[in-house]
Amino acid sequence: MHAPVISLDRVRFRWPDTTNDVINIESFSVSKYEKLFINGPSGCGKSTLLNLIAGVFEPTVGDIRILDKSITQFSQAKRDAFRADHIGFVFQQFNLLPYLSLIDNVILPCHFSKSRKKQTLSDCRSLQEAAYELLSKLGIVKGDLDKNSVLQLSVGQQQRVAVARALVGSPQIVVADEPTSALDEDAQTDFLQLLFELCDKSGCTLLFVSHNRQLETMFDRVVSLPELNQTTAKV
Amino acid sequence: MKVLLSLSIKSLWNRRFSVALTVFSISISVLLLLGVEEIRTQTRDSFTQTISGTDLIVGARSGPVQLLLYSVFHIGDATNNISWSSYQEINRHPSVAWSVPISLGDSHRGFRVMGTSSDYFHHYRYAREGRLAFQAGKPFADLYDAVIGVEVADALSYKLNEKIILAHGLGQVSFAKHEDKPFRVVGILVRTGTPVDKTVLISLEGIEAIHIDWQQGTMPQPGQQVSADQARNMQLQPKAITAFMLGLKSKIATFQLQRSINEYAAEPLSAILPGVALQQLWSMLITVETALLVISACVALAGLLGLTSALLTSLNERRREMAILRSVGSRPWHIFSLLVAESGIIALAGCCFGILWLYIGIIFLSPVLQSAWGMSLTITMPDSFECIVVAVIVASSVLISTIPAWLAYRQALNDGMMPRL
Numbered sequence: 001m002h003a004p005v006i007s008l009d010r011v012r013f014r015w016p017d018t019t020n021d022v023i024n025i026e027s028f029s030v031s032k033y034e035k036l037f038i039n040g041p042s043g044c045g046k047s048t049l050l051n052l053i054a055g056v057f058e059p060t061v062g063d064i065r066i067l068d069k070s071i072t073q074f075s076q077a078k079r080d081a082f083r084a085d086h087i088g089f090v091f092q093q094f095n096l097l098p099y100l101s102l103i104d105n106v107i108l109p110c111h112f113s114k115s116r117k118k119q120t121l122s123d124c125r126s127l128q129e130a131a132y133e134l135l136s137k138l139g140i141v142k143g144d145l146d147k148n149s150v151l152q153l154s155v156g157q158q159q160r161v162a163v164a165r166a167l168v169g170s171p172q173i174v175v176a177d178e179p180t181s182a183l184d185e186d187a188q189t190d191f192l193q194l195l196f197e198l199c200d201k202s203g204c205t206l207l208f209v210s211h212n213r214q215l216e217t218m219f220d221r222v223v224s225l226p227e228l229n230q231t232t233a234k235v
Numbered sequence: 236m237k238v239l240l241s242l243s244i245k246s247l248w249n250r251r252f253s254v255a256l257t258v259f260s261i262s263i264s265v266l267l268l269l270g271v272e273e274i275r276t277q278t279r280d281s282f283t284q285t286i287s288g289t290d291l292i293v294g295a296r297s298g299p300v301q302l303l304l305y306s307v308f309h310i311g312d313a314t315n316n317i318s319w320s321s322y323q324e325i326n327r328h329p330s331v332a333w334s335v336p337i338s339l340g341d342s343h344r345g346f347r348v349m350g351t352s353s354d355y356f357h358h359y360r361y362a363r364e365g366r367l368a369f370q371a372g373k374p375f376a377d378l379y380d381a382v383i384g385v386e387v388a389d390a391l392s393y394k395l396n397e398k399i400i401l402a403h404g405l406g407q408v409s410f411a412k413h414e415d416k417p418f419r420v421v422g423i424l425v426r427t428g429t430p431v432d433k434t435v436l437i438s439l440e441g442i443e444a445i446h447i448d449w450q451q452g453t454m455p456q457p458g459q460q461v462s463a464d465q466a467r468n469m470q471l472q473p474k475a476i477t478a479f480m481l482g483l484k485s486k487i488a489t490f491q492l493q494r495s496i497n498e499y500a501a502e503p504l505s506a507i508l509p510g511v512a513l514q515q516l517w518s519m520l521i522t523v524e525t526a527l528l529v530i531s532a533c534v535a536l537a538g539l540l541g542l543t544s545a546l547l548t549s550l551n552e553r554r555r556e557m558a559i560l561r562s563v564g565s566r567p568w569h570i571f572s573l574l575v576a577e578s579g580i581i582a583l584a585g586c587c588f589g590i591l592w593l594y595i596g597i598i599f600l601s602p603v604l605q606s607a608w609g610m611s612l613t614i615t616m617p618d619s620f621e622c623i624v625v626a627v628i629v630a631s632s633v634l635i636s637t638i639p640a641w642l643a644y645r646q647a648l649n650d651g652m653m654p655r656l
Contacts, residue, residue, distance in 0.1 A: 047651070047652075047653040048651075050651075050652065050653065051651035051652060051653065054562070054651070054652060056561060056651040056652055057651055076566070076567075077566055080561075080564055080565070080566040080567075081564065083562075083564050084563060084564020084565075085564070089562040089563075089652060091558075091559075091562070091652070091653070094555050095559065096559075097242075097246075097556060097559055097560075098249055099245040099246045099248065099249030099250075100242075100245060104245075108559075108563050109563040109564060111238040111563075112238075112563050112564035112565055113564055165563070177653065
């Protein structure tokens, strides 16, 4: 068993000026290299939990440790920098900035994180080359790269570009929030296999949130968020 | 931060059509502000140079603005005349280089008639180095010759050799006409944008000739009339004139001569510096220009509000964009500065286009304005006022954009990475 990369200790979160906790998690941890499936139907505090782990929101009480660092002790700016350095994100849909090219979308995190830029450049000669390499691993062919706008890509292709962005510069953690819900069933499995392969290659931990329990079987471990989150409040 | 600037430029380019509208509305307000200012300064310049190259204007004792008004602008009446002998005596002063007498009091169908010498055509200057030029004909030579300004010619459709009858007094409709002594149009002047355009110019002797049989300002009694040809053989040296213009050999003597004319013992006279009097007159018109500037400032304000509302309305549709930026590690203040930078870029582009429109406008409109009103507009390097306008507009748009930027900042904090759309 590897050391936990994410651990939550008696974490509670409530919005200012409200009386009910949205998140109340006694204990939760994710170990290194683990591929964790979090089963989260809507309304169970899923977004809030991910924002807490990302350091975007600050818990009302409790401690969150990421990679052995207590991010609850960090300033907001430091948490932002920490997130940029160590966590990649893939969202449900509309992951890409429409005004940037495919390549620029992929290398976007390198502009906000020195360490990921350095890591990228240690493997490749340029950021563009790294992005190109990642994209080709994800099956984005040269013809797609020439498209004027990322919006001309299919949804499946857009999600794969988002994976490339999450993985550029090899962050230790990848958080995927319903990345497959816009894909059809065959594409979902293909997408997951690609995601797993790349996570294994770069040695990162995967936190995968979805309400689609059919995908559970492909993961190392499954956690049900409604069971984990002891709150009585409806989000 | 370089990446933010490049992001904001790319983001703006992505929304280029709506952004172009905002840029356009700002450029229009900049155009108005600068255009009004340009017209204001250039009209002031051409106004204050309605008469230039003349060092002193001398008339009967009165205030400088009044003397200027009747002698140059032909507005109002002279308080008194100057005797010919005083004029001759001052004319003999060693520092006087040239002098041009002016005699007013008659009119032609509402336009003033001015008696003067043919030196007037050599010495009258307007708008820096503008000289009187003829679009047709030549200066008066004969006793009954007249030269008319372009507006007289246009309004009355006069051509060369037209016979005109001058009227006594200044009314539009006059019952006392010098019908026995018609004048012939021998010259039409080019437009100057000065009161000369509305003037009928004849010789001093012509003025004397038409009044030679008049007694104390009333029409000649029957039997005492002098015919036009008889008048030619009579003594036509005027006994009095209304005012005269002086050019000096050296500018240094101006104040000295002015004082000695003002203290002239034989007759109460006033000598004025036309430039100074024109400035005084212009300062009375300052409320008009202030009003114009206030209006254009309001237009600029409307442009800025348009910019803010455009940013505000775009905020909601850009929540996803902000969330993506947050997820890759941008801080809330990055979002804030992104919007501020966008608004600064829009304002700067608006200013550049506004100045461009102004220059294009000047290039195309300047010939039209010149021929219609004699107003000369020239392209000048952006002066301090224009720089201030640009700086104020960019600064206030940056300032005003802190409102949507702050909202975006709050929104980015609340949304986190998963905006509820």
